[in-house]
Amino acid sequence: MSDELILVTGGTGFIGVNCIIRLLADGARVRTTVRDLRRTDDLRALVRLGGADPSDVDVVGADLLDDAGWPDAVRDVTHVLHVASPFPTRQPRDEDELIRPAREGTLRVLHAARDAGVRRVVQTSSFAAVGYGPHPGHRFTEADWTDPDRAGVGAYARSKTLAERAAWDFIAREGGGLELAVVNPGGVFGPAIGPDLSSSLALLLMLLDGRVPALPRASFNAVDVRDVADLHLRAMRHPDAAGERFIAVSGDALTYPELAAVLRDELGEAARRVTKRTLPDWVVRVGAPFNADLRSLAPELGRRKDASHEKATRVLGWTPRPREEAVLASARSLIELGLVRP
Template identity: 60%
Template structure:
């Protein structure tokens, strides 16, 4: 078995990647930003049923600094670069999000190259593929790139696009023998193992909590975190994945109202606070003047970005769970862990 570094092991995707690597018998090294996050990672691994956490080693490293990365990659055959800065607010200066994403990715790649790592798999996003374009019926695929001059390109899509572009450029120009693969997930749902989770999970939590009387007209693709982790592991070792990017999406694009309907239909009384109505766009725009979290939503109103995972299915044999299973496993885990209103 190989030795694999997972950056950001305390994160939502990172912890599931660590779980699957341990289950497959790999030696795993992971980075955390602070030493005290080690206990959080171990608790989430226990929640996820990890049988052999003794095969896991911890290193302290942050995307914003050089310290710790050389030690973290030493002895590794592969790196899954999952860690990424993500904020629930729109920063006043977009560079607050762009620079850690791009510069952090380059730090990891340099350290991996210098340590003789065979391949790095980077977690990018559909945000690096499907934004800044006029409406289109054709699903986005891996040949597409976000148009950074587009009117709807907020700091997060820009950060993911620039970080991924920088990664491909680095490997082409100065990567030596380092190989690169990239996974581009849509909205990531699935079972939560602790209080750390992605912005997508916040949507389900807000619906279950009844935090919004009506939902905005926002659409996105859905994928289960377990399938995102599985795709990383496939891209890590498959010869066909060298130099390729792979969209991770389960099925048809859903609206937030679609998600609310799934929750009400399947959870019964436990979904009693989930809203039934979709807010008019003008109401959302007006509310965004008072609620900072909604400002990032406004450019997404009414826009449907279809995407396809045909390439991952064809080349890597990837078979993701359904949209419904991803959504319901999110809700069930939030309820089980007491992370939503009783």
Template identity: 75%
Template sequence: MSGELVVVTGGTGFVGIHCVLRLLAGGGGGTSGDGDDAPRVRATVRDAARADDLRALVRLGGGDPERVEVAAADLLDDAGWRDALAGATHVLHVASPFPARQPRDERRLIEPARDGTLRVLRAARDAGVRRVVVTSSFAAVGYGAHPGRPFTEDDWTDPDRPGLTAYVRSKTLAERAAWEFVDREGGGLELSVVNPVGVFGPALGADLSSSLLLLQVLLDGRIPAVPRGSVNAVDVRDVADLHVRAMRHPDAAGERFLAVSGDAFTYAELAALLRAELGHAARRVPTRTIPDWVIRAGAAFSADLRGLVADLGSRKDASHDKAARVLGWDPRPREEAVLASARSLIELGLVRA
């Protein structure tokens, strides 16, 4: 890969910056490297004013910001993408909105996710890019009929299913559109897709992903009890590693890969893990469970609560067997991912003292 150019879209995002750091580390397809075979890296930001933010994150992550080119390109605008992808051999398309709160108008999520993905794929095809790895989500996998087994890459969310959040629908429609585009108009462009579950791992700053915000809320004691649902976990460093493996491995073309480590946590199990391992720092983590009827009643007034109703009492276990078999991917334990997040929040002073 030495001398080739990889573009990472959404370079300041949680997964995006870790993809940048993983690429800078080089070292083939494994989880660490010495940088000897690292490609050239260019990262996109929505606004050129965030270039310094991106370089600061690279520095905080132990990378060399001088080795990262920065380009401005917005998912909602054609301007900038031709220049951003010029000369690229591979693209990791990570950029996509993931709001802390559900929007009233779902088009605010669906259009950037779907249209932005198609915009990047067209620009990549026109630039002669060899392969694009798209960051989709477990949201595009786990909301169809329950298969009666752990979810795999063969499963798809039904975007017409009642009660889906805008985020779930946006990721499903965006991934479907990506596969259809490459099949019909992609020419020689190859596509691989990574479908992460809840992404945890070490935070690099105060701009937190939704999964880390969940831990912050628990550690701060902002809620008196947890809902009767579940969350899957994977470490962001392993998600980044899976992107690079999917980019490099010849058998990854035309395939999707679930990024998940172990079975799902119930929220009660997640809270218990924090209390057991973090001691005094987790003293505010709730010990009680919210009755389902409270969530259902509140859903009439809160979009955030409406998003919880469909998953009340459910547990969506998923398998990473395909990524392990095809790409040799071996993620950290789910507990390590969650605790790395929590400890980083504490060290950064982002949890109430």
């Protein structure tokens, strides 16, 4: 891979930095984008903590809402892993805070990549673009799509759905020779690299610190970030990945009470503050009109979001770690980093 230059957008993010570390381990030349070049030192520190040489990474400033920087970012690039997209810990008051950078940023990257002669873009979408449509009780696959206009679909799920739809429409109408593959991860866990936490790891930290008094009967899918990075590279390289989307999950969905039980059972004293209380469904529904987080949970109460990674395994040979291993790797890294209060 040393003759190819790979661009990873959003290099300081949890998935982005893991993709960079994996690419460097495979001998690739890597360029990445950051919104603010003042974060270059932070990025290099993360790469170093991940066991790679940060001097091998070329850093370019580029914002998803601005054309500036993107021609430089894609110059001489053969493949793009478009990972950058906002992922908040809480629902924003204005959903355009997520939708605009997700959708416009994706189109900006695709335009630049096409014009620069890039071979393939791998877009990081989300299971959120899959799992919030009609729910007939089957296991979700890549054929399923979230309905962004469905009641209760939050801003993040809408942003990922609209961004992915826009990407496929662009490829169909004006992509030229540019290829697109899409990865749709569930909740991304795995070892933290430094104290700047993703939303999934921030939730685990809140649980371990006892800051969550009770948990709703909603479910989510889990996957290890190292396996997500591996799937991105497989989707980038495999000839049969072009024009396809791939769900990245490990095993069946976990409910939030099941997640808490895994932490308590495996971590012992370190998980002593993890709640055993379940939030009654009626409390979630009563609070939904007044709280954006509860509003997005209410329609999903009691509904399992089991999904299949059969396609990624069959087409790309991808085999993820068990979901429990991903969750516990996150929790143990938070403890080792000294982020969990003693």
